[in-house]
Amino acid sequence: MGPIFLVVFIVAWGVLGYNIPPLSPEWTGDQMAHHFRTHAGVVRAGMVASMSFAVLYMVWGMSITKVMETLETDGNNILSQLQIWGAGLTVVPILVSSSFWLTGAYRPEALDPSILQMLYDMAWLLIDLAYSVTSVQMFALGVLFLSDQRAVPLIPRWVSWYSIWVGFMFIAEVLMPYFKSGLFARDGILNFWIEFVIWFVFILIVTLYILKAIARLEREHAAGQSR
Amino acid sequence: MILARTPDHSRMENAKSAPAIWTFITADVMAFGMFFVLFMRQRTVDPALFNSASMKLDVRLGVINTLILITSSWLVVLGVERARRRDRAGLLRFWAIAMAVGAGFAVTKCIEYADKFSHGVTMLTNDFFMFYFFLTGIHFLHFLVGMAALGFLWFKARVEPLDGPYLGWLESGGIYWHMVDLLWVMLFPLLYLMGRA
Amino acid sequence: MTAQLLNRATGAWLGLIVATCVSWFSAENHLAGGVTVGMILLIAAIKVRLVFLNFMELRTAPPPWRAIFEVWIVVCTVLIWGFYAYAPR
Numbered sequence: 237m238g239p240i241f242l243v244v245f246i247v248a249w250g251v252l253g254y255n256i257p258p259l260s261p262e263w264t265g266d267q268m269a270h271h272f273r274t275h276a277g278v279v280r281a282g283m284v285a286s287m288s289f290a291v292l293y294m295v296w297g298m299s300i301t302k303v304m305e306t307l308e309t310d311g312n313n314i315l316s317q318l319q320i321w322g323a324g325l326t327v328v329p330i331l332v333s334s335s336f337w338l339t340g341a342y343r344p345e346a347l348d349p350s351i352l353q354m355l356y357d358m359a360w361l362l363i364d365l366a367y368s369v370t371s372v373q374m375f376a377l378g379v380l381f382l383s384d385q386r387a388v389p390l391i392p393r394w395v396s397w398y399s400i401w402v403g404f405m406f407i408a409e410v411l412m413p414y415f416k417s418g419l420f421a422r423d424g425i426l427n428f429w430i431e432f433v434i435w436f437v438f439i440l441i442v443t444l445y446i447l448k449a450i451a452r453l454e455r456e457h458a459a460g461q462s463r
Numbered sequence: 464m465i466l467a468r469t470p471d472h473s474r475m476e477n478a479k480s481a482p483a484i485w486t487f488i489t490a491d492v493m494a495f496g497m498f499f500v501l502f503m504r505q506r507t508v509d510p511a512l513f514n515s516a517s518m519k520l521d522v523r524l525g526v527i528n529t530l531i532l533i534t535s536s537w538l539v540v541l542g543v544e545r546a547r548r549r550d551r552a553g554l555l556r557f558w559a560i561a562m563a564v565g566a567g568f569a570v571t572k573c574i575e576y577a578d579k580f581s582h583g584v585t586m587l588t589n590d591f592f593m594f595y596f597f598l599t600g601i602h603f604l605h606f607l608v609g610m611a612a613l614g615f616l617w618f619k620a621r622v623e624p625l626d627g628p629y630l631g632w633l634e635s636g637g638i639y640w641h642m643v644d645l646l647w648v649m650l651f652p653l654l655y656l657m658g659r660a
Numbered sequence: 661m662t663a664q665l666l667n668r669a670t671g672a673w674l675g676l677i678v679a680t681c682v683s684w685f686s687a688e689n690h691l692a693g694g695v696t697v698g699m700i701l702l703i704a705a706i707k708v709r710l711v712f713l714n715f716m717e718l719r720t721a722p723p724p725w726r727a728i729f730e731v732w733i734v735v736c737t738v739l740i741w742g743f744y745a746y747a748p749r
Contacts, residue, residue: 393486401491414587490731498744499739503740503744506747522688526681536711537672537715540666540669544665544669581685641711659701660697
């Protein structure tokens with residue numbers, strides 16, 4: 237589910253939606269209007285797919301929580317719950333901001349350039365500043381898997397540390413509303429390229445190791461060792 | 464039935480001498496390395512501005528900050544050595560002093576920031592200060608996390624057995640703290656010295 | 661082993677203090693003329709290495725880990741110095 241989300245997200249939201257990279261905050265209203273009017277069809281398609289497939293992030297998160305639950309043997313399942321909520325609520329900003337971009341592409345010819353600009357801005361502000369929801373997912377995941385007492389942990393400890401690191405790195409997004417150009421702007425090297433790449437890498441790494449963990453749990457269950 | 468195949472075992476052996484926190488350290492150090500380079504690249508656009516802005520920083524506070532972190536790091540090392548010898552009292556003593564010294568960093572940082580803000584200098588003032596506040600700010604967040612980690616570990620160290628996995632956590636906490644020190648060691652000349660040399 | 665580590669750590673600490681003061685003094689007094697900044701960067705690299713090897717015990721870590729950071733120090737320092745040399749003032 238995770239990689240499917242990722243692929244669709246990149247293709248639909250990113251490429252078709254003209255979000256990779258994001259349009260510069262330095263564009264004028266007229267430039268933004270021109271963008272929406274000329275690319276309306278493509279943006280619409282991209283956003284429709286983006287909205288349809290956004291939920292996969294939650295489904296993916298559910299599989300992670302199921303693995304986490306096998307380690308929560310003392311009845312305290314707050315971390316697995318935080319993870320699934322974090323993953324689930326990450327879907328919301330993706331859905332909502334995609335709907336803003338979609339709105340911009342719906343009848344751009346009738347809308348004022350400043351409104352089109354606002355729609356684009358609003359979408360980015362939402363998706364970026366919702367970072368903490370995803371950070372919670374990453375912290376919960378990392379902390380829980382680090383507490384694994386097995387000799388060989390279910391998920392390698394470095395994956396947990398990477399997860400926690402990405403969760404922290406997202407904090408740089410708080411600078412995004414203050415800058416229209418440079419590193420910290422929505423299209424900047426830090427707040428776009430680095431932040432999104434480390435998120436995508438997180439999705440891939442966690443997917444790989446969750447699949448391995450599931451396989452291992454199934455083997456152990458078959459051998460009569462599961463709880 | 465067997466929990467691990469050979470690759471896992473050998474990885475476990477290595478894990479003993481390279482705790483998994485090194486992944487976090489690597490990622491963070493690489494990220495900061497990139498920030499340093501981005502800072503220097505931005506500087507080439509207007510080096511005179513960067514130099515003159517840098518001169519507005521109080522270099523003595525920068526030096527004090529460096530000495531504080533270096534000393535705090537050293538004390539943490541001494542504490543870990545005590546822990547390895549199962550000397551709980553020694554560990555607690557050294558780490559308490561390390562945290563007390565480290566707290567000085569927060570004091571000087573507040574003084575510096577307060578001084579800048581009172582003169583109307585913020586992240587939006589110019590490119591140098593954008594980087595100054597970003598770099599020192601994100602470093603300060605790391606510092607706060609480090610202090611919290613040291614504090615948490617210290618409290619648990621009063622009761623945890625020192626010959627088990629807890630020693631590993633202590634070592635990891637120490638490694639993270641040294642990273643905070645190391646990053647500042649690199650930041651100090653870039654922000655405080657380069658402009659006035 | 662322990663005594664050696666302690667000695668290394670304490671030696672590193674003293675070295676770091678001295679290096680910091682030397683850097684500061686050099687900067688304020690433009691000690692080495694045109695290469696002052698280069699010298700300060702070199703000192704910084706040495707300081708960082710002291711922390712890696714003597715505080716973080718990279719000496720006894722598996723070689724790949726140590727290599728990563730030794731390389732990082734070199735690459736970072738070179739890049740920083742390169743950008744500086746390109747536009748000193």
